[in-house]
């Protein structure tokens with residue numbers, strides 16, 4: 001299918017109008033073969049979901065429910081067994097080739113022999129972006145994540161939270177449209193996590209990216225998201241989609257609101273029986 005044909009998949013959108021749906025997941029099934037010759041593992045079964053442009057959406061659910069598989073399928077790191085994903089009218093491969101994804105994993109995988117600045121710079125070097133532009137972007141990104149004064153440090157000189165900030169700066173440096181984050185804060189202590197959650201919301205508000213965020217933490221998902229998607233395991237299915245109608249901008253005070261607890265309980269209850 002050509003790019004134009006793919007774009008035509010978005011019925012009703014002209015080339016100038018921004019499609020309402022950033023990511024459309026249609027009847028997605030992902031199976032993994034069993035290496036002992038048994039039944040395949042059904043990681044995701046018939047999952048359908050529309051993600052809006054500029055939305056902050058979280059995927060939660062018990063271990064093994066397919067959160068990472070879904071994120072990887074969006075990122076074109078995992079191919080569907082059936083069903084499809086359409087991103088801005090194109091297949092994920094096209095979006096990946098166009099460098100429209102920024103991906104942040106649980107561990108930022110920084111290069112120890114490169115300074116913070118040179119770590120953030122790396123994807124732009126690979127893309128052949130001119131040096132002057134790279135330098136300006138690195139400065140902009142380090143300011144955005146609050147690490148401007150740490151550009152000449154090496155990863156081992158940074159705390160875990162600072163290293164994760166470098167990972168976020170690096171993902172944002174190529175100016176992606178969509179940020180895919182897989183448990184980015186789960187290895188951090190509670191204080192660092194809370195600070196990074198607030199800072200991520202500030203970055204999201206400034207940059208207007210679409211963010212798909214995988215987490216084990218219901219309260220983290222409620223605090224950050226416009227919508228929380230609950231998956232249930234074996235096979236991984238969509239079990240609930242909850243709109244989080246808490247006011248923005250959100251801060252630590254948000255976590256004290258009765259409505260915050262109500263959302264957390266509602267989502268926790270939707271886990272029951274899973």
Ligand SMILES: Nc1ncnc2c1ncn2[C@@H]1O[C@H](COP(=O)(O)OP(=O)(O)OP(=O)(O)O)[C@@H](O)[C@H]1O
Pocket residue numbers: 032033041042043061062063064065066067068069070216236
């Ligand atoms: N490469 C693979 N080969 C075989 N099975 C896999 C593979 N990747 C994932 N699975 C299986 O698919 C299911 C979903 O895994 P996935 O990692 O997506 O779940 P998850 O919700 O992200 O889990 P967790 O919360 O523990 O990270 C699990 O049963 C897992 O064992």
